[in-house]
Amino acid sequence: MPGSHALIRLGQRASQVLRKVWFASPSPHPDERLSVSLKLIACTVLVLFTAGCGPAVISDSAQFSQAPATIAPTPSPTTPSSEPVVMVSTQIVSTASASVPVSEPVAVIEAMPIPTPAGPPFSYHVIEEGENLSYISWLYDTPLEELVALNQLAGPDAIIQTGQSLRIPLRLEDTSPRHMLLPDSEVVYSPAYVGFNLQEFIESKGGYLVGYTEYVDGQILTGAEIVERVAQQFSVGPRLLLALLEHYGGWVTNPYPTAEAINRMLGPQNPRGSSLYLALGWTANRINAGYYGYKRDGFWVFSLADRQRVVTPEGLNAGTVGVQNILALHSNQETWTKELEPDGLLADYRALFGDPLAHSIEPLVPKSLVQPPLSLPWAKGKGFYITSGPHPAYADGSAWAAIDFGPPDVLGNCYYSAEPNTAAADGVIVVARHGAVELDLDGDGNIQTGWVLQYLHVVLDADRPVQVGQRVKAGDIIGYASCEGGLANSSHLHFSRRYNGEWMDAGSPVPMNLSGWVVQPTLAAYEGSLKNGSAVREACECWETEKNLIVNQ
Template identity: 45%
Template sequence: MRNNRSRDSKGPSTLRHRRGCLRLLLIFILLGLVQVFLVSCERPDPDVTVISTTAEAGFVVMAEQGGVGNQGQVPPPTPLIHRTMTPFPTYFGTPTPDPTRQGPGDGSSNYDIHVVSLGETLSQIAQTYGTSVDDLVSINNLGDSDLLAIGQQILVPGGSTTVSPSFKSIPDSELVYGPGVKGFDVFSATAEFGGYLSSYQEEVEGVLLGGPAIVQLVADRQFVNPRLLLALLEHKSGWLTNPAAIDDEYPLGYVRQGYEGLYQQLSWAANKLNHGYYGRAEGGLLSFDLADGNRINFAPDINDGTAGIQIFYASLPSATYESWLADVGPDGFFATFNKLFGNPFAYTVDPLWPADLAQPALSLPWPVGETWYFTGGPHGGWADGSAWAALDFAPEHEQLGCYQSEAWVTAIVDGLITRSDMGGVVIDVDGDGFPGTGWTIYYLHLESRDRVPAGTYVRAGDRLGHASCEGGFSNGTHIHIARAYNGRWVSADGDLPFVMGGWISEGLGREYDGLLVRGDAVKEACECREESNAILAD
């Protein structure tokens, strides 16, 4: 620019300069038109109304005039605008009211009612209510203080009068890894938002994984919606949209030794979500504690997915009653989810289970003619927060602990292998390639050696791999096997008991304790190899 002005002052180059300026002006005008065209392609007109209503929408982005709302209570936040043109599914109206549940007590007496939930003992309950085991035994006339059943009601001193908000955060189908997530791609979503998560790396069980792969692994293992995990991560630390790291060690706020890094943080979070969801849906969970000592009763009209959100935020070590109310209210987590993905109730799939749901015929997970041992009764599908969906079996061997087994694990039903990594194998029974629809069989602790690859269609009895200690935690070579339907764990001892080869699972009220019954034959779970837990595949 300075050179041009210098030539203009000399006179002879003035005409040549003016012609050059005209050419430049024409070029700028053309470039401006191109730029306008490109911008018009980059984002939709802000007056466009979103019309997609399919629950199968994957990673989607919404135009500004979406018109979505939640429960008729608050206007939704404006969703973030991204380069992609795929709209959010729209949502109008209010969530379907949930039947009113029994509360923990009305405070009209000196006692409250506590419903025994997954894994609880009298000593834990006594500590929660500031009393003793002896007092609980005396108040309830318990003959054996060591025996409690899930769903059992016992009297406890005092009781909380604080009730959680009735505001619904998410539908049940948005907590589980079910039909509403079909088409959603964690990797595409993370790349699109461009935050710190997209560049994060961490070693998990000896394998270096990127941030999106860690989210996907936790979702796969715990059957928790990956879209929900991303929203939780964003709400707490901004990792999805902020390129700078915020709290690299504890991005979800669970500051405890041994829980450093994204994998441990997400695993803890997913377990808490499951604990709230399945604890309220199946385990009789009616109340919970905040870190500041406040005890909260679930509002009787919320749904189980919302219970999962309330339990998660209550479990943060820094949670106070005020901060917890902010997180579970309309301007907290819900607003963050809405900005990222639209109204969560637009993804509702209801009911998740049809009224006539029945388990398909299943065989035992080892070859005919071989004897394996029933080593674990009903317990968590993954960790202790999920439904008691899993059973454990160990092959015949003289060695205890972790060892390399040559015994084959087999498919218990026909289906498509949709996952085979990190010790896990998943059979998609309906064969549509997405394990969140229909029946799914989940195997854990299959050794990488000889393991069936993803994409293989198997028939019942086909070889899948060998039992091992790979994947998660295991102190002995065995297989862990569980069922899910539409992304929701199916309890092994619930209304649809786990039935394999005619053996019917029964629980004994404690995690890992249980029976397998076929006719007059009864086998009891035991970390042993005895006749009492030996099962021959015939």
């Protein structure tokens, strides 16, 4: 809707006063924060009669869990509601003079909750040849019964396979700081970024990034284009990426950084330091790992540069966990703590962009969210094979938002398919390049807002390729399955969803539903099935009609 973003902004500004107080106290105790909030409200009411109400101050301040903590029963296939989900601010507090009448309270929209961990935090062990459960139990000094229960195995004699991953419980006492760093809407490429002119901002700062160019995917990209490309691909907020680039390398404001800052522009542990595109991608992926790992399991284990491990406390927002994770990878315990303080990364962020809460949109993903109706993304009467269940949408750090479909005419090789992949719903094309197409379903042409569908490993139609800004109808041709656009050993369609910039897990809490076929996840990436009534098709790197072929009826 044309006025929706203005209303959202109004709600953001009006809610800032309480939010600033809420995050001002270093104490995590909710009673203390409530007391501060009540004092502010009382102070506002008495502003005409007393003095001394001062402004509140905001408190400034690897990879282990991968699978869902618990698998909830997937609901039976139903026709999702077609009504749009409207995002509004969860709190509106008047900031006008006390003489202005207070408006009616606005109903609070609950955010999608962080799951409660089903047990202690865990890491993973990849089974090697010759290993069995008894050996792994001895190796990690973990009771055999605990391993069986944590991994939902049939029993202590269960058969395990070489290459299989097993959860290993961790016993950690150290926790990360409890204060908020950035809201979720700053960390993901969310509606908070609509209208943010990246090129203009970078040029206004006059740093090294202005003149930077790099050869990426067959073309020369500027520094601004590289940041935008990574933000789109990983769905990570460009303001956060720029703040990190300034924090570690000074690239945003310094026109003449040192040689070390040029070669290690995104931190000392970044293995892709010589390339801005690759270094930004690695950084975005590690931010996503913390963000979505925490959202999936209800906890995250940080692996610091000195090999120490620290677990999240309760009550953090996912965006803060994502930022903590990327900083942890470059720090030991002492330097990490300093990085999370007011004069750490947040000082550079504020110097560039001001108050991070000024861009907050809540809830980013409402608890009441439902998926709009989506059809199978190929032509009526045709069948594709489900070759992979839920797995990461983009690189290994993102949510398990994607499932894969193999075309019927290309089996086990990378020839381009002649069977088209089609639009699963009406929408507007917002990305169209070799190997990737993204379809915006709310029709506003912004990749950051509402539902967006991602088609990866697709090549565009040679005669009538879709173009950015083009409106398409459900069933229109998007492209053809191939191996282009990423690592692949067989032509397939990699299909995933985002909502307000956040990758939406294919299994839960809003299961992917395609023409009544609902995703059924498991504890392992790439496994799972699709179910439609009593019909079930299992994900398999095979082409078996009765096992994994799905025909679009």
